[in-house]
Amino acid sequence: MIPTLEWLPTGVNFLDQTKLPLEETYVLATSYQEVATVIRDMIVRGAPAIGVSAAMGVAIGIDRSKTTTLDALTAEVDVICDTLAATRPTAVNLFWGIGRIRDLYNRLVEGGADIATIKKAVVEEACQMYDEDIAACKQMGAHGAALMPKTGTVLTHCNAGALATCGYGSALGVIRAAIERGHTIDVLADETRPFLQGARLTAWELMKDNIQTTVLCDNMAGHLMSKGRIQAVIVGADRIAANGDTANKIGTYSVSILAKEHGIPFYVAAPWSTIDLATLTGDGIPIEQRAATEVTHSNGKQMTPDGVGIENPAFDVTPAKYVTAIITERGILRAPYEESIRAMTAQEQPILRS
Ligand SMILES: CSC[C@H]1O[C@H](OP(=O)(O)O)[C@H](O)[C@@H]1O
Numbered sequence: 001m002i003p004t005l006e007w008l009p010t011g012v013n014f015l016d017q018t019k020l021p022l023e024e025t026y027v028l029a030t031s032y033q034e035v036a037t038v039i040r041d042m043i044v045r046g047a048p049a050i051g052v053s054a055a056m057g058v059a060i061g062i063d064r065s066k067t068t069t070l071d072a073l074t075a076e077v078d079v080i081c082d083t084l085a086a087t088r089p090t091a092v093n094l095f096w097g098i099g100r101i102r103d104l105y106n107r108l109v110e111g112g113a114d115i116a117t118i119k120k121a122v123v124e125e126a127c128q129m130y131d132e133d134i135a136a137c138k139q140m141g142a143h144g145a146a147l148m149p150k151t152g153t154v155l156t157h158c159n160a161g162a163l164a165t166c167g168y169g170s171a172l173g174v175i176r177a178a179i180e181r182g183h184t185i186d187v188l189a190d191e192t193r194p195f196l197q198g199a200r201l202t203a204w205e206l207m208k209d210n211i212q213t214t215v216l217c218d219n220m221a222g223h224l225m226s227k228g229r230i231q232a233v234i235v236g237a238d239r240i241a242a243n244g245d246t247a248n249k250i251g252t253y254s255v256s257i258l259a260k261e262h263g264i265p266f267y268v269a270a271p272w273s274t275i276d277l278a279t280l281t282g283d284g285i286p287i288e289q290r291a292a293t294e295v296t297h298s299n300g301k302q303m304t305p306d307g308v309g310i311e312n313p314a315f316d317v318t319p320a321k322y323v324t325a326i327i328t329e330r331g332i333l334r335a336p337y338e339e340s341i342r343a344m345t346a347q348e349q350p351i352l353r354s
Pocket residue numbers: 045046047048157158159160161164165170171197235236237238248249250314
């Protein structure tokens with residue numbers, strides 16, 4: 001699997017996900033401003049990948065700074081963090097990634113570190129986060145594999161795979177781990193309009209792993225569930241509130257209700273950096289509204305009449321009551337989620353190494 005993103009001496013190299021599946025091309029971001037553009041334009045997307053990308057964006061901003069005084073650098077860090085924080089509002093991982101580098105910067109300044117030491121440390125921390133993300137995905141796979149059908153079809157929505165993380169994937173990581181442990185699973189991938197993460201990205205990455213994959217339109221899942229074609233649903237997440245309400249790609253909420261109606265388990269797989277204890281319920285999760293042209297056009301060709309109204313919320317919120325379990329690298333959370341999240345938060349956690 002080719003890397004979603006990679007720290008290079010020349011900058012942060014991103015696989016251009018807007019060009020997949022027909023072109024495998026890369027975008028090299030050499031400044032924090034260019035990293036912000038890559039995130040905003042969804043050249044890189046997916047909550048965990050966004051989090052590490054933002055961390056690398058802060059790190060490259062500090063590393064490439066020309067300033068010679070700590071006061072001036074601290075003023076720059078504020079601008080760098082604000083620029084990256086303004087890219088996309090829903091995935092809490094973005095703010096987690098920015099905050100982890102910013103907190104390290106502040107600790108180093110308070111400890112009297114010089115600029116050269118700070119630059120080295122923030123780059124190392126961002127690269128460490130990259131490794132931790134891959135390790136977290138593999139841990140999620142290890143925890144979640146047993147929840148997957150021994151034999152059967154799993155529906156997924158959007159892309160929560162290697163392309164949404166630093167590698168291996170969250171929801172798709174659980175599917176990969178189950179297959180590695182002998183499960184016979186094929187995947188149904190919702191195309192996931194309008195950005196088509198399922199049709200373009202999930203299908204592309206699973207076929208590279210020789211995992212049998214079928215793409216369906218977003219209005220087909222209910223019919224296939226009613227025919228007994230789906231044994232489980234697993235999706236990623238962009239922000240999980242303290243009560244387990246989960247924001248994910250638009251359309252996830254509808255799938256969760258269909259799964260409930262048909263008695264099909266509905267799993268969420270997400271690293272702990274997706275859990276936002278400061279947001280008490282799903283009502284508090286900001287939903288990104290994206291450009292109307294994502295809906296009105298396909299491959300640059302207009303599909304709707306001029307002047308028609310357009311809705312394009314990029315996410316929706318699945319109430320916790322529709323979530324069978326939340327698979328994290330720390331273990332599996334079950335309802336009542338307020339209690340299980342609080343209990344798992346209190347547990348001492350080892351540092352993950354990939
Ligand atoms: C591994 S979670 C990825 C998560 O992010 C996606 O959103 P986007 O493609 O807009 O960044 C989608 O919600 C996925 O489930």
